Amino acid sequence: MSSPFADSIIFLLLVISVGFGGISVIGLLLFPDIRSRMYTATRASLISVCAITLSVILFALFELLSEGGPQYTTLVLHTLVLIIVVTGANVMMFRMISDHVKTKKPFQGQHEQKMLDSP
Numbered sequence: 001m002s003s004p005f006a007d008s009i010i011f012l013l014l015v016i017s018v019g020f021g022g023i024s025v026i027g028l029l030l031f032p033d034i035r036s037r038m039y040t041a042t043r044a045s046l047i048s049v050c051a052i053t054l055s056v057i058l059f060a061l062f063e064l065l066s067e068g069g070p071q072y073t074t075l076v077l078h079t080l081v082l083i084i085v086v087t088g089a090n091v092m093m094f095r096m097i098s099d100h101v102k103t104k105k106p107f108q109g110q111h112e113q114k115m116l117d118s119p
Contacts, residue, residue, distance in 0.1 A: 003062070006058065006059075006062040009055075009058060010055045010058055010059050013051045013052070013054055013055035013058070014051070014052070014055050016047075016048075016051045017048045017049075017051035017052045017055070018048075019048075020044045020045070020047045020048040020051065021044070021045065021048040023040070023044045024040060024041055024044035024045040024048060027040025027041060027044060028040065028041050034097070034101055035101065038094065038097050038098065038101075042090055042093070042094045045090065046086075046087065046090050049083065049086050049087075049090075050083065053079050053080075053082060053083045056075065056079045057076055057079050057080075060072040060073075060075040060076045060079070061076065064076075
């Protein structure tokens, strides 16, 4: 068992993670354009994942200092690898969507619609 101080820090990080995960989902559902959805989804979800991984690392470090054991060192290393992979994938998807949005012409359909409506 870890100390109440460590448990409260871990609990706070998990609450922050759930909050930013919820912000990410709500942003995807509510925002009207692709840029604001992309910004909210990447930033809020990245903060959420970082808070979860930080809470796991803190748990493993507190347990490693109190009880010891190689499983906590392995947990820290696996969590660090996970955050590197998730951050890299998040940045890669952000750039792919950003490049895709930049290549499209804005308001392309409105001009064609006006030409069809005019006599």
